[in-house]
Amino acid sequence: MTTDPTTPRPRTARWLLRLHRPALYGFTGLVIVLAALQLALAGPWADAAARGWRQFDACTGTGMCGYDQNAILRYKDYYDYATYALDALPFLVAAWAGAALTGRELESGTARLAWTQGISPARWLTVRLAVPAALVTAGTSLLFWLHHRAWAAGRGRIDTLKTWYDLPTFHANGPTTVALALAALAAGTLAGLLLHRTLPALVLGTAVTGGVVWAAQRLMPHLWPAVTRVTTLKQGGVGTGILVEQGLVTRSGAHLPLPRCSSEAACDAALAKASGYYSAYHPYSHYWPLQLTTSALLLVVAGVLVLACYLELRRQTGALRGAGEATACGAKGILVGA
Structure with missing residues (x-):
């Protein structure tokens, strides 16, 4: 038309x-x-x-x-x-x-x-x-x-x-x-x-x-790239923020997933191989980068x-x-x- x-x-x-x-x-x-x-x-x-x-x-x-x-x-x-x-x-x-x-x-x-x-x-x-x-x-x-x-x-x-x-x-x-x-x-x-x-x-x-x-x-x-924090087995815990990944750190520095223990003895055996925990997370300073990248x-x-x-x-x-x-x-x- x-x-x-x-x-x-x-x-x-x-x-x-x-x-x-x-x-x-x-x-x-x-x-x-x-x-x-x-x-x-x-x-x-x-x-x-x-x-x-x-x-x-x-x-x-x-x-x-x-x-x-x-x-x-x-x-x-x-x-x-x-x-x-x-x-x-x-x-x-x-x-x-x-x-x-x-x-x-x-x-x-x-x-x-x-x-x-x-x-x-x-x-x-x-x-x-x-x-x-x-x-x-x-x-x-x-x-x-x-x-x-x-x-x-x-x-x-x-x-x-x-x-x-x-x-x-x-x-x-x-x-x-x-x-x-x-x-x-x-x-x-x-x-x-x-x-x-x-x-x-x-x-x-x-x-x-x-x-x-x-x-x-x-x-x-x-x-956005996360921050990685390493703590001892006694300290435990993670930083305050959005957790991306968490696991164990061996004495050689390798990363292992958190163990799924069927008993206390199994947990002790898994922890004996580790020297601490690692946590990849986003602290508050990543608030705006995360907002802007997600918005984009x-x-x-x-x-x-x-x-x-x-x-x-x-x-x-x-x-x-x-x-x-x-x-x-x-x-x-x-x-x-x-």
């Missing part, structure tokens, strides 16, 4: 925002609520919890001792709520992208109608990827910065604060949340393009996002998924174009024969 070049092109971005206003309002509301919660966690709630822990630590263990337990529990509980909500955000993005952004429009025929109104399929897909990506990037960037600020406000002051290498905290504290959300957007969009069904695309997009999260967590410790890997995954979206759309629209041309030729043949 040809269009008049003088005809104004439809403002697809504005139309997309109007079409998905409920999702836009919901995402904006979620960002506002989580931002307000994390501002409270970084400010008065962190101060109150820290004061409660100082009171608790000042207790001598004799007699009655009063401390603000409610402030301690409030910080702990709401910190967990904010962390899990931020970690769940990529799954929500994937579910929405699969169900509403592409799946529903292809299922109802709205997408094909748009392609006959002067909007090319490539432009249709570009707008559906670019506009949500910009909004998701802005919202999740603000939220991970506020989460890291709330975590830093309690570091060294609140005894129940999660460690930096706790996986939910690690992802909520850094740009991996943004990269995961973008990969989830691409995964959901691809699911909708593949299935043309709302509910199946929702399930597939969410499942692919879960697989990406699992793979990222598995690969993350290996994306996830952005590559997102890019691959976006490319797959365009290839799938090209395949489908090419098939539709071929079917349309065949129908037109058949109709012409009937008229000529008549």
Whole structure:
């Protein structure tokens, strides 16, 4: 179908925002609520919890001792709520992208109608990827910065604060949340393009996002060189951080895996061959290198998924174009024969 070049092109971005206003309002509301919660966690709630822990630590263990337990529990509980909500955000993005952004429009025929109104399929897909990506990037960037600020406000002051290498905290504290959300957007969009069904695309997009999260967590410790620490058998233990590998060190310096002892005598025999333990781990100084390398890997995954979206759309629209041309030729043949 040809269009008049003088005809104004439809403002697809504005139309997309109007079409998905409920999702836009919901995402904006979620960002506002989580931002307000994390501002409270970084400010008065962190101060109150820290004061409660100082009171608790000042207790001598004799007699009655009063401390603000409610402030301690409030910080702990709401910190967990904010962390899990931020970690769940990529799954929500994937579910929405699969169900509403592409799946529903292809299922109802709205997408094909748009392609006959002067909007090319490539432009249709570009707008559906670019506009949500910009909004998701802005919202999740603000939220991970506020989460890291709330975590830093309690570091060294609140005894129940999660460690930096706790996986939910690690992802909520850094740009991996943004990269995961973008990969989830691409995964959901691809699911909708593949299935043309709302509910199946929702399930597939969410499942692919879960697989990406699992793979990222598995690969993350290996994306940056670990620090190796050697200790004596009496010292034992490892450094504080993300453990990559641990085992025994022989007197010659060779590394052996930790023994799986069936009895105390078997353990003693295995330890008799060793002079100490070795531990390969990531200390806190590796926090940002791990965040950035993991984010880069996830952005590559997102890019691959976006490319797959365009290839799938090209395949489908090419098939539709071929079917349309065949129908037109058949109709012409009937008229000529008549």
